[in-house]
Structures are given as structure tokens and as C-alpha cells.
Amino acid sequence: xxxxxxxxxxxxxxxxxxxxxxxxxxxxxxxxxxxxxxxxxxxxxxxxxxxxxxxxxxxxxxxxxxxxxxxxxxxxxxxxxxxxxxxxxxxxxxxxxxxxxxxxxxxxxxxxxxxxxxxxxxxxxxxxxxxxxxxxxxxxxxxxxxxxxxxxxxxxxxxxxxxxxxxxxxxxxxxxxxxxxxxxxxxxxxxxxxxxxxxxxxxxxxxxxxxxxxxxxxxxxxxxxxxxxxxxxxxxxxxxxxxxxxxxxxxxxxxxxxxxxxxxxxxxxxxxxxxxxxxxxxxxxxxxxxxxxxxxxxxxxxxxxxxxxxxxxxxxxxxxxxxxxxxxxxxxxxxxxxxxxxxxxxxxxxxxxxxxxxxxxxxxxxxxxxxxxxxxxxxxxxxxxxxxxxxxxxxxxxxxxxxxxxxxxxxxxxxxxxxxxxxxxxxxxxxxxxxxxxxxxxxxxxxxxxxxxxxxxxxxxxxxxxxxxxxxxxxxxxxxxxxxxxxxxxxxxxxxxxxxxxxxxxxxxxxxxxxxxxxxxxxxxxxxxxxxxx
Numbered sequence: 001x002x003x004x005x006x007x008x009x010x011x012x013x014x015x016x017x018x019x020x021x022x023x024x025x026x027x028x029x030x031x032x033x034x035x036x037x038x039x040x041x042x043x044x045x046x047x048x049x050x051x052x053x054x055x056x057x058x059x060x061x062x063x064x065x066x067x068x069x070x071x072x073x074x075x076x077x078x079x080x081x082x083x084x085x086x087x088x089x090x091x092x093x094x095x096x097x098x099x100x101x102x103x104x105x106x107x108x109x110x111x112x113x114x115x116x117x118x119x120x121x122x123x124x125x126x127x128x129x130x131x132x133x134x135x136x137x138x139x140x141x142x143x144x145x146x147x148x149x150x151x152x153x154x155x156x157x158x159x160x161x162x163x164x165x166x167x168x169x170x171x172x173x174x175x176x177x178x179x180x181x182x183x184x185x186x187x188x189x190x191x192x193x194x195x196x197x198x199x200x201x202x203x204x205x206x207x208x209x210x211x212x213x214x215x216x217x218x219x220x221x222x223x224x225x226x227x228x229x230x231x232x233x234x235x236x237x238x239x240x241x242x243x244x245x246x247x248x249x250x251x252x253x254x255x256x257x258x259x260x261x262x263x264x265x266x267x268x269x270x271x272x273x274x275x276x277x278x279x280x281x282x283x284x285x286x287x288x289x290x291x292x293x294x295x296x297x298x299x300x301x302x303x304x305x306x307x308x309x310x311x312x313x314x315x316x317x318x319x320x321x322x323x324x325x326x327x328x329x330x331x332x333x334x335x336x337x338x339x340x341x342x343x344x345x346x347x348x349x350x351x352x353x354x355x356x357x358x359x360x361x362x363x364x365x366x367x368x369x370x371x372x373x374x375x376x377x378x379x380x381x382x383x384x385x386x387x388x389x390x391x392x393x394x395x396x397x398x399x400x401x402x403x404x405x406x407x408x409x410x411x412x413x414x415x416x417x418x419x420x421x422x423x424x425x426x427x428x429x430x431x432x433x434x435x436x437x438x439x440x441x442x443x444x445x446x447x448x449x450x451x452x453x454x455x456x457x458x459x460x461x462x463x464x465x466x467x468x469x470x471x472x473x474x475x476x477x478x479x480x481x482x483x484x485x486x487x488x489x490x491x492x493x494x495x496x497x498x499x500x501x502x503x504x505x506x507x508x509x510x511x512x513x514x515x516x517x518x519x520x521x522x523x524x525x526x527x528x529x530x531x532x533x534x
Contacts, residue, residue, distance in 0.1 A: 020205060021143075021144060021145055021146060021205060022144050022145075022202075022203070022204070022205060026202050026203070027144055027145065029198045029199075029202050030140060030141070030144050030198075030199065030202055030204065031141070031144075031153060031156065031157065032198065033194075033195040033196075033198040033199050033202075034096075034136075034137035034140055034141065034157055034195070035156065035157045035160050035161065036191060036194065036195045037100060037133055037137060037192065037195050038133075038134065038137055038157050038158070038160070038161030038164075039160060039161050039163060039164040040103075040164065040188055040191055040192065040195075041103075041130050041133055041134065041161070041164070042161050042162065042163075042164030042165050042168070043164035043165075043167060043168050043171070044103075044107070044126065044130075044164075044168075044185075044188060045072075045164070045165070045168065046164065046165045046167075046168025046169055046172070046317075047167075047168035047169070047171055047172035047175075047184045048068060048168075048172065048184065051172050051175075051176050051181040051184045052068060054176050054181045055068070055119065055181055058181075059113075059115060059116040059119065060116075067120050067123075068119070068120065068123055071120045071121075071123040071124040071127060072123045072124065072126060072127040072130075073127065073244070073435070073438075073439050074124070074127065074240075074241050074244055074245070075123075075124045075125070075126075075127030075128045075131065076127040076128070076130045076131045076435055077131070077240055077244065077432065077435045077436050077439060078131075078236070078237040078240050078241055079128055079131035079132070079233075079237070080131045080132070080135070080428060080431060080432040080435055080436075081233070081236065081287045081288060081428055081429065081432050082131075082229075082233050082287060083099070083131055083132030083135050083136070083428050084135060084287075084424045084425035084426070084427065084428025084429065085229060085287060085424075085425060085428075086132065087132070087135060087136060087139045087424035087425075087428070088421060088422075088424045088425055091204075091206050092136060092139045092140050092143055092204060092206060092424075093140065093199055093200075093202075093204040093206075095132065095136060096132070096133065096136035096137070096139075096140060096199070097196055097199060097200070098132075099129050099130075099131070099132035099133050099136055100129065100133060100192055100195070100196060101129070101196075102125060102126075102128050102129035103126050103128075103129025103130055103133060103188070103192070104129070104188060104189055104192045105125055105126075105129070106122050106123065106124070106125030106126025106127070106128070106129055107122070107126055107185040107186070107188040107189065107192075108122075108185070108186075108189060109121060109122030109125060109126075110122035110123060110126065110182075110185040111182045111183075111185040111186045112182070122185075134431050135424065135427050135428045135431050137157060138154065138157075138411055138427050138431075139423070139424045139427060140204055141153045141154065141157065142415065142423055142427075143204055143205045143206060144204065144205060147412075147415060147416070147523050148358055148361075148523050148524050149358065150411075150412060150415070151353070151354045151357040151358055151363070151408055151409075151412050151523070152351070152354035152355055152357075152358055153354070154354065154408035154411055154412065155350040155351055155353055155354030155357075155404075155407065155408045156350075156351060156354065158350055158404075158407050158408055159346060159347040159350035159351055159404060159407075160347070162343055162346050162347065162350075162404075163343060163347070165317055165343065167336070168336075169321060169333070169335060169336035170333055170336040170337070171184075171187075172184050173331070173333040173336070174333065175187075229279075229282055229285055229286055229287040231278065232275065232278055232279055232282060232286060232287040232288070233287055235271060235274055235275040235278055236272075236275050236287065236288075238271060239267075239268045239271035239272045239275055240268075240436070242264045242265070242267050242268035242271070243264070243265065243268035243269075243272075244436075244439050244440075244443075245264050246261050246264035246265040246268060247439065247440060247443035247444075248443060249261050249264070250265075250443070250447065251446075251447040251450065251451065276288075276290075288429070289422075289425065292418070292422060292425065292426060292429070293429065295417055296517045296519070297413050297414060297416065297417045297517065297518055297519040297521075298414050298417065298418075298426060298429065299517070300413075300514045300515070300516075300517030300518045300519075301409075301410040301411075301413045301414050301430055301514075301518050302410075302429055302430055302433040303433070303510070303514045304367060304371075304409075304410050304511055304514040304515055304518060305410040305430050305431075305433045305434050305437070306433040306434065306436070306437030306440075307371075307437070307507040307508075307510045307511045307514065308370065308371070308374065308403065308406070308407070308410075308434075308507070308511050309434040309437060309438055310434070310437030310438045310439075310440060310441035310442070310507070311374075311437075311441050311503050311504050311506065311507020311508070311510075312374035312377075312378060312400075312403060312504045312507050312508060312511070313403070313438075314438045314441060314442055315378075315441060315442070315445050315500055315501065315503050315504050316342065316377075316378075316381065316400060316501070316504065317339075318442060318445070319445065319449070319497050319500050319501070320335075320338075320339055320342070320381075320397075321335040321336070321338075321339065322497060323384055323494065323497045324338045324339075326477055326490075326493050326497070327384075327386050327490050327493050327494045327497070328386075329478065338393075339397065341394045341397035341398050341401065342397035342398075342400050342401050343401070344401065345397065345398045345400070345401020345402060345404065346400075346401040346403070346404035346407070347401075347404065348401070348404070349401055349402050349403070349404035349405040350404035350405065350407050350408065352405060353366050353370075353404065353405035353406060353407070353408065353409075354408060356405075357408075357409075357412070357523070358523075358524070359524075361522040361523055361524040362520055362521070362522060362523075363406075363409040363412050363413060363518065363521075363523065364409070364515050364516065364518055364519070364520055366405050366406040366409050367406040367409040367410070367413075367511065367515035367518060368406070368511075368512050368515045369402070369405050369406060370402070370403040370404070370405050370406025370407065370409070370511065371403075371406065371508050371509070371510075371511030371512040371515060372508065372512060373399055373400065373401075373402035373403045373405075373508075374400065374403045374504060374507065374508035374511060375504075375505060375508025375509055375511075375512070376399055376508075377396055377397070377399040377400035377402075377403070377504070377508075378400075378501045378502075378503075378504030378505040378507070378508055379501075379505050380392075380395075380396040380399065381396055381400075381498065381501040381504070382498045382499070382501040382502060382505060383498060384494055384497060384498045384501075385491065385494045385495075385498070386487070386490045386491060386494050388494075406511075406515075409515075409518065410430050410518070411427055411430060412523060413518040413519055413521075414426040414427065414429070414430055415427075416519060416521040416523060417519065417521070441503055441507070444503060445500040445503055448496075448499050448500050448502075448503070449496050449497065449499070449500050452495065452496035452499050453492060453493065453496040456491075456492035456495055456496060457489065457492045459492075460488040460489065460491060460492045461481065461485045461488050461489050461492070464480075464481065464485065464489070465480075477489060477490070477493060
């Protein structure tokens with residue numbers, strides 16, 4: 001009698017040879033839907049900037065301003081690594097729609113909030129939703145088109161999504177001025193509904209491991225839960241939150257040497273050590289698979305993405321509008337218009353990079369060009385002053401926008417060395433690096449700016465009250481400084497802003513350095529296009 005056959009593994013991965021991509025109107029509908037959602041996510045990040053003054057006036061909550069952004073970022077960063085596991089073992093379309101629903105629910109709670117505490121809860125829920133949306137959008141695109149076509153699609157979605165950053169202050173200012181700030185969040189509901197409807201009625205090819213016909217639903221659910229590394233998430237989430245809170249509080253709410261800040265950072269470090277030991281024990285089922293991260297292409301892409309988004313993109317995104325409003329004295333609406341050269345060039349270079357990458361095949365040169373552009377532009381921005389001409393800051397932004405040529409390279413790089421069922425986790429690691437790196441760099445930039453402003457104001461304008469200036473905000477400097485002292489105060493403000501761009505200068509150099517490790521792989525198709533490819 002022959003030996004009994006082993007029980008079938010309920011988790012099976014479809015092979016690449018049997019994979020059929022979508023094409024034509026279906027592909028267009030998918031790209032349009034995920035692009036709209038990517039736009040909404042970045043819009044939601046920036047639209048609140050011009051609404052916060054009115055929100056704090058309605059809720060009398062000026063002390064809660066930091067939490068309006070922190071709750072959103074902390075929730076997003078804490079859940080992001082888990083999203084990769086969810087997309088690996090669950091169907092990408094429905095997982096994406098679930099995250100979109102959570103984001104929409106958070107937006108609704110923000111819109112109907114009756115207190116500052118309720119608003120903060122809404123921001124946290126919205127952040128949980130965003131944690132899986134970007135990864136989900138890229139996962140859906142990866143399932144919809146072959147590798148050699150993905151750079152253009154990634155560049156398209158990323159570039160148009162970036163428009164949300166510039167339209168945020170413009171739209172937020174207009175809505176807040178002519179209607180109510182609540183529509184800054186209500187606007188997400190109909191837009192998300194349009195994107196959801198388009199996806200619901202489109203069949204998306206699926207790469208996640210699938211249920212074997214001999215397995216029951218309960219058996220599949222049990223298997224999936226065992227693969228999600230929930231214990232790892234329970235260790236990682238509080239470690240990430242404590243670390244980011246330590247950076248958020250340090251130098252602003254509490255001194256760096258305070259027991260609160262030291263306790264948060266030490267606690268985060270200790271819990272992270274326990275988390276890494278647990279991840280090593282979990283092996284391939286870990287939320288942060290160490291064998292995957294150990295691949296040079298993966299960890300280099302994670303670092304490259306962290307420096308690009310955190311040190312170059314986010315620092316310029318946040319501090320250029322502050323320069324225009326605080327030093328140049330323009331309105332929030334006009335400051336949004338003034339950053340159009342950056343956004344426009346980013347859009348052009350990202351699309352161009354996607355097209356050229358498909359023809360050239362090698363992505364490392366594009367990553368290095370993007371890093372070089374970020375280095376040069378950050379160096380130029382570090383010279384900003386009240387007398388900087390329009391031609392100068394427009395030119396600087398155009399150079400900065402060239403960084404878009406390498407904006408999709410990290411996502412492409414990890415896909416060249418990972419198996420189809422590893423791609424979602426790999427992309428989640430890269431996106432987490434962006435979010436976590438952004439939080440770190442913005443915290444450091446905030447410390448540089450605040451400490452420099454306090455020091456230079458006391459030097460240039462003796463007798464001024466830095467606390468009064470901080471309370472007045474970026475656009476209120478002219479209300480708390482006398483006309484005689486205004487030139488010196490503006491000079492202090494401009495120098496403090498310019499010093500934050502030293503982070504971008506250092507990051508640009510590190511982008512070039514880490515690009516070498518992303519791998520010289522040719523992504524061009526090695527065979528004729530098969531039926532079913534886009």
C-alpha cells in the first residue's frame with residue numbers, strides 16, 4: 001500500500017506563467033480609480049493646514065494642534081507594515097476598498113465632530129485607513145500590468161497624486177473662507193465613492209495566496225490569521241508610537257532631557273529589541289521578514305525612499321509655504337500657487353522617468369539623477385532670504401521637481417528580487433520607510449527651525465517675545481513685530497527656514513549613495529508580449 005499523500009496546503013500561490021493581466025478600458029478604470037484615491041490621501045494631508053486656525057477657533061483647542069497631525073501620522077505608520085501581510089493573503093481589491101472605507105469613515109467623523117477630542121479620533125481613524133491605501137494602489141497596479149509597464153503607471157499615479165499637496169492649501173483656504181472647514185473632510189466622501197464604484201465592477205487579477213478547493217472558509221481564515229503576525233504587530237505598534245511621540249514632544253512640548261521624552265525613546269528602543277527577536281523567531285511569516293530585508297536591493301530601497309520622501313520631499317513641502325507666508329507675506333492661497341513650479345516639474349519628470357525607464361530598463365541611473373536634483377535644490381534653498389527674487393525661487397523649485405524622475409524607482413527595485421507573493425510585503429516596507437522617515441525628518445526639521453528662530457530673534461530683535469510670535473503663526477509675524485524691527489525679524493525667519501534644508505542636502509547625498517545598492521536589473525520584457533498583457 002502506498003503512503004498516504006500529504007494534506008494539501010490551503011495556501012497556494014498562482015504562478016507567473018498562468019497570470020493574465022488586464023488591458024484596455026478595464027485597465028484605464030483601475031488606474032483612474034487608484035489615482036483619484038492617491039490624490040485624496042495627499043489632499044487630506046495638506047488641506048488641513050489652512051483649516052486648522054478655524055478649527056481651533058470653533059473648538060477653542062489651540063493646545064491640540066499638534067495632535068491633529070500626530071494622530072493621523074501615528075495611526076498610519078503603526079499599521080502600515082501589517083497592510084503588506086493583508087494584501088499578501090487577502091484579495092487586493094476588497095482589502096483596498098476596506099481601507100478606503102476606514103479612511104472615509106474617519107473623514108466623516110472629522111466633518112461632524114462636535115469637539116476637539118472627537119476630531120482627533122476621526123483623524124486617527126482616517127490615518128488607519130491611509131496605512132493600506134498607497135500600498136494597495138501599487139499592489140493593484142502590480143497585479144494589473146507586467147513589470148516593464150509598471151514604472152510608467154507608478155509614475156503616473158504618484159505624479160498626479162502629488163497634485164493633492166498643492167491643491168490642498170488652495171482648496172482648504174477657499175472652502176474655509178467661503179463655506180465651512182467641515183467640507184474639507186466631507187469632500188472625501190463622494191470622491192471615494194466614485195473610485196470605489198469603478199473598482200467594484202472591475203475584475204482585478206489576484207496574486208495573493210488563494211484558498212485551495214479542499215479547504216473550508218474557517219480553515220482558510222485560521223491559516224490567514226496565523227500568517228498575519230498579530231503578535232509582532234502588537235509589539236511594533238506601541239514601539240513606533242512611543243518613538244514618534246518622543247520625537248514629537250522633544251524640544252517642543254517637553255525638553256529633550258525630560259523624563260517624558262527619555263522614557264518614550266528608551267521604552268521604544270527596548271520594545272523594538274523584543275520585536276526584532278520575535279520577528280527572527282517568526283521567519284518568513286514575520287511582519288518584517290528579516291530574510292527579505294537582508295536583501296541588498298530591499299534595504300537599499302527602504303533607505304533611499306526614506307531619504308527621498310523624508311529629507312527632500314516633505315521638508316520642502318512643509319517649509320516652502322512657511323517661507324512664502326511668513327517671509328514673503330502672501331496668503332495661504334497664494335503660497336499654494338507659488339509652489340506650482342515644484343509640483344508641475346515633479347509631474348513632468350515622473351511621467352518622463354516612467355517612459356524612459358521602460359525603454360532603458362535600468363532604474364538606478366534615474367534614482368541617482370533624482371538624488372542629485374534633490375541635493376542641488378536643497379543647497380540652493382538653504383540660501384533663501386527675504387530678498388530672494390521670484391526668478392530664483394522658481395528656478396530652485398524646477399530643479400527640485402526633477403527629483404520626480406526617480407520617485408518610482410524604489411517600488412520597482414524591490415519587485416525585481418521578490419516573488420509575486422512577496423511583492424505586497426516588500427512594497428509595504430518601502431512605503432513604511434517613507435512614512436516613518438517623513439515623521440522623523442519633520443520632527444528634526446521642526447526642532448532645527450524652532451531652536452534657530454528662537455536664537456536668531458533674540459539676537460536680531462532684542463526684547464521680542466518668541467512665544468508671542470509662535471502663537472501668531474507663520475502669517476502673523478507682521479502683527480507682533482514693529483515696522484522698525486520687521487526686516488531683522490524676517491531675516492531671522494528666513495535663515496531659520498533655510499537651515500531646515502540642510503537635511504535635504506544631506507539626504508540627497510545619501511539618496512545617491514543608497515541607489516547603488518538597489519540593483520542593476522533590466523526590467524524590460526525578455527519575451528514577446530503575451531495575450532492578456534496591457
